[in-house]
Amino acid sequence: MSKEITSREQDYSQWYNDLVIKGSLADYSAVRGCMVIKPYGFALWENMRDALDKMFKDTGHVNAYFPLFIPKSFLSKEAAHVEGFAKECAVVTHYRLMNDPNGGGIVVDPEAKLEEELIVRPTSETIIWNTYKDWIQSYRDLPILVNQWANVVRWEMRTRLFLRTAEFLWQEGHTAHATPEEAIAETRQMLEVYATFAEEFMALPVIRGVKTESERFAGAVDTYCIEALMQDGKALQAGTSHFLGQNFAKAFDVKFLSKENQLEYVWATSWGVSTRLIGALVMAHSDDDGLVLPPKIAPLQVVIVPIYKGDEQKAQIGAKADEIMKGLKALGIRVKYDDNDNARPGWKFAEHELKGVPVRLALGARDLANNLVEVARRDTKAKESISLDGVVEHIEKLLVDIQQSMYNKAAAYREEHITKVDSWEEFEKVLDEKGGFVSAHWDGTAETEDAIKEKTKATIRCIPLNNTQEDGKCILTGKPSKERVLFARAY
Amino acid sequence: MSKEITSREQDYSQWYNDLVIKGSLADYSAVRGCMVIKPYGFALWENMRDALDKMFKDTGHVNAYFPLFIPKSFLSKEAAHVEGFAKECAVVTHYRLMNDPNGGGIVVDPEAKLEEELIVRPTSETIIWNTYKDWIQSYRDLPILVNQWANVVRWEMRTRLFLRTAEFLWQEGHTAHATPEEAIAETRQMLEVYATFAEEFMALPVIRGVKTESERFAGAVDTYCIEALMQDGKALQAGTSHFLGQNFAKAFDVKFLSKENQLEYVWATSWGVSTRLIGALVMAHSDDDGLVLPPKIAPLQVVIVPIYKGDEQKAQIGAKADEIMKGLKALGIRVKYDDNDNARPGWKFAEHELKGVPVRLALGARDLANNLVEVARRDTKAKESISLDGVVEHIEKLLVDIQQSMYNKAAAYREEHITKVDSWEEFEKVLDEKGGFVSAHWDGTAETEDAIKEKTKATIRCIPLNNTQEDGKCILTGKPSKERVLFARAY
């Protein structure tokens, strides 16, 4: 193998880093906590972004762009929002540099101090609701269904590529409505959009739920989420959709004249997913040989590797590969012919496995003579020799099959790792030995939630939507409970 | 009219602002110098971005993403680059906020001061070349053909929506090559991509040229540009493509092992266009009634306005409109049926004119009875009644015709406003009375260029590519010259 990958068993965390870096998705940068998203990783993000963007537009949303900077005073306006976000932010205090009068390169010009500091957006509710004040006068201006694709900055002290970085890319939807019913319907619609995207494009089964009060977004009335399970048994929040009530409308004084001619505060939602999803994708599907990417969003779906000696064989194989490529491209399949002379087939096989290309064709001179081609699928590593007649249709079906198999495998793993427990002893044992989601009764108080977190590092990931109602006793306090919630250790 | 637009004659600058703001493209924000790009303006940008992105990919480029922040010390590394960019930047000095101990909202935590200040990228050459150092070892790693779509910040004191804002959106290509020939070919290829985009998509004729030394990008060996002409006779630089030589490779010590086994510095290019192009688009084509947008990038290409009394007529017209919409959509044409009951047809006509929708159909009950529909084109304001049979094909052709007419009109205006002059008196007179490009001899020195700029505010926009060589005398100094250059007052 060209690039050594740490195995999951050996060091799960290093395995993840190896995949991201050696798989050419991203790398650390010279700026603490900020990553460089490399072309291969960015192509993956583009496929994810484009699929999501289409789903947003199909549900009536439009894109817009708001300023990168937020005046410091804006963050003071919504009390709960400050609590959650004000702490770790990049703060712009000056607007000019100058040559060091002592000749030491360049320095910040002390004269160019801003009157009010600007915060690099950690999220845009405040600047957007300050803008919506100008956009909304009457019920005729509602709903506003706007999304923004943007970079945001949260000054994290402990960072991990994609999972937690100081700067990341995301989309943030910010909608405004005349009624709470409509806003709640929007919140849940977008949760469903996220769940559908995760399941259909990322092959990632998710649990749809609602957060407890202590896990809610700062400033939200309700936070809905989708939760996914990683191969190490830890959960990962893959998207959130918030019903914000009238909190931001009140903070920024955004009222509308209703049909009944009353001045009322506007109802709000916000919802977002980020490049963190790439981290989830890597950890959910990959193996010790590298990335395993779902065909629907893989930058490259098929690679063809020629195996030849001499120019004559190379030309013959090249001609056949051209024909196959033409057929695949006509179906919109992303394919590459890897005829790089500087690498041997074995090296190429390992490289494409590392990068998670779903299907590899190996085309040799003997194959060609027998009208055969070797087809290898990345997810199961299964190989078969098939006739060159109908190879294009075979691959088209195979890609669909791989997408479905990957989902099924992840779903089976997830099902196997939702464990009902009814005692504290069991609860700790499952968390420590099996991992995954633990479905348990809880007395509904933040105190108990905190105590459990302190003892086990497990948090309540969510209260699943359409949760079964049943009588039980809190695993920690023994107090009565009406439903189980899902606990897990999480990213 | 619903929204009053200042005429060009009355106040050109206010006319431009009215179009941008009342035409729903963008607006000022609460942050000095930063704009909000509204959904309609952003849809226009998306169409421009997608067309450009496709052209970049068709010429072998891939996208990536680099950090928003640049360590201050990086800007000191390339001397000429500092000179051009170090001055007006947003500087991040702190990474945490805290609750004011005196209860006055939130304040910057003085303990959380960065050891080295971070600059919000004004352009990314430095951070990218610092990264390329890790990516490039041998000639096999070259060329690197990377583009980034990003926001950048330049702390401009005098801002104008789209034309000059503190934050703007752009793309920046950064390529690395083994030879100067290849890098220069890339620089010129991208200039041609920009020119083709401006002419074919924006209907904006441009002059391809090269900048004089004083107008070069900071750190470039050569800056190529496309220059467009606005309706007030001022020029606007619509895109630049820089051959950077080995300047950044030397500053960041990026060497490669050549085929001949020699360690050599890498050759670089960078090229970019920004949301400034939207300003150019507005000023090149629009009129006193509002925006005039070229069909290829217009967010909405066709709008259908029903004219009816009562529900029965509305239903009949709606059914016919549905049929037309289906036909147009099948051809990929962006169409909207404006059946808003709260506005009268006259108001809608004015609104769609203001927003520059290329084609408007008015469909009334009498028209329907006669199997007719009224088709109005935005660019010439011409109206005609045509048969409903074949309306879809008619519109398809009409959109092509409008695109071409808009280009022709702008090209004719531009041709009429390139004036050859051979004396200083003429030079000043043309600049003051006619405007446009002035083609004149210049002695080739930066001193003369400066003197002309001081006297007239005109700058050398470019030395056109494939410029005619002819003997002449500098209009200011009378010294000998071998070719004419293009002067203009510019945005």
Ligand SMILES: [Zn+2]
């Ligand atoms: Zn297990």
Ligand SMILES: [Zn+2]
């Ligand atoms: Zn004229």
